[in-house]
Amino acid sequence: MTANDTDMPKLGSGLDAAPVVDHIMTQPGVQKAAGAKLTLFLKRGFLAPELCATIIDRIDAVRRPSTIADSNGDAAYRTSETGDLAPDDPAVIAVERALAAFTGLAPEFGEPLQGQRYAVGQEFKPHTDYFEPGNADYDRYCSVAGNRTWTVMVYLNQPEAGGATRFKAIDRIVQPETGKLLAWNNRRPDQSLNPATLHHGMKVRSGVKYVITKWYRERPWG
Numbered sequence: 001m002t003a004n005d006t007d008m009p010k011l012g013s014g015l016d017a018a019p020v021v022d023h024i025m026t027q028p029g030v031q032k033a034a035g036a037k038l039t040l041f042l043k044r045g046f047l048a049p050e051l052c053a054t055i056i057d058r059i060d061a062v063r064r065p066s067t068i069a070d071s072n073g074d075a076a077y078r079t080s081e082t083g084d085l086a087p088d089d090p091a092v093i094a095v096e097r098a099l100a101a102f103t104g105l106a107p108e109f110g111e112p113l114q115g116q117r118y119a120v121g122q123e124f125k126p127h128t129d130y131f132e133p134g135n136a137d138y139d140r141y142c143s144v145a146g147n148r149t150w151t152v153m154v155y156l157n158q159p160e161a162g163g164a165t166r167f168k169a170i171d172r173i174v175q176p177e178t179g180k181l182l183a184w185n186n187r188r189p190d191q192s193l194n195p196a197t198l199h200h201g202m203k204v205r206s207g208v209k210y211v212i213t214k215w216y217r218e219r220p221w222g
């Protein structure tokens with residue numbers, strides 16, 4: 001069994017967001033954040049704690065300092081560690097299947113699943129997940145698969161303090177909680193890039209924070 005099984009809903013890249021929004025709204029226990037500027041969904045308890053713990057072990061096995069694509073020269077911008085997760089790992093396949101079933105997005109449009117680990121004092125300063133057209137590296141990151149469409153993130157644990165994700169445009173601060181999912185459209189309904197998706201992975205104040213992130217593209221990845 002793989003994440004590409006034919007029993008999955010296939011709503012493509014999510015650039016056409018309306019069917020994805022409709023599909024996510026049918027998921028039990030999903031919440032839509034208030035505010036028209038940004039389409040953001042939350043679901044508590046999306047992943048079971050046991051699966052979260054397994055993925056944390058996998059991240060710890062491969063983690064390295066995070067990099068940043070549109071670098072602005074501020075070395076403190078993203079201070080976490082990143083781990084690329086092996087696509088053939090059964091635990092990773094289980095997560096991929098759950099994400100595909102939840103969003104309806106076609107797995108081939110997704111980048112490989114990534115894990116992040118933040119120790120005390122580490123953060124990912126306010127940023128958007130899409131690439132800025134016109135930046136020096138835009139072609140390098142976007143010429144094949146296009147820009148990002150949707151972001152799906154899951155908190156794998158709950159640090160003792162700090163580590164919330166802040167969406168300033170809608171005045172919303174999401175607290176990390178084991179297994180809680182966040183999914184948002186990086187585009188407006190007309191498909192233009194949405195600056196209101198600006199978000200800040202705030203500093204961990206006590207404990208450690210782990211998340212996984214899945215980014216989707218306009219065209220198939222790889």
Ligand SMILES: O=C(O)CCC(=O)C(=O)O
Binds near residue numbers: 116129200
């Ligand atoms: O860790 C967070 O709260 C945010 C992570 C994030 O924004 C990202 O990895 O793009």
Ligand SMILES: [Fe+2]
Binds near residue numbers: 128129
């Ligand atoms: Fe982000």
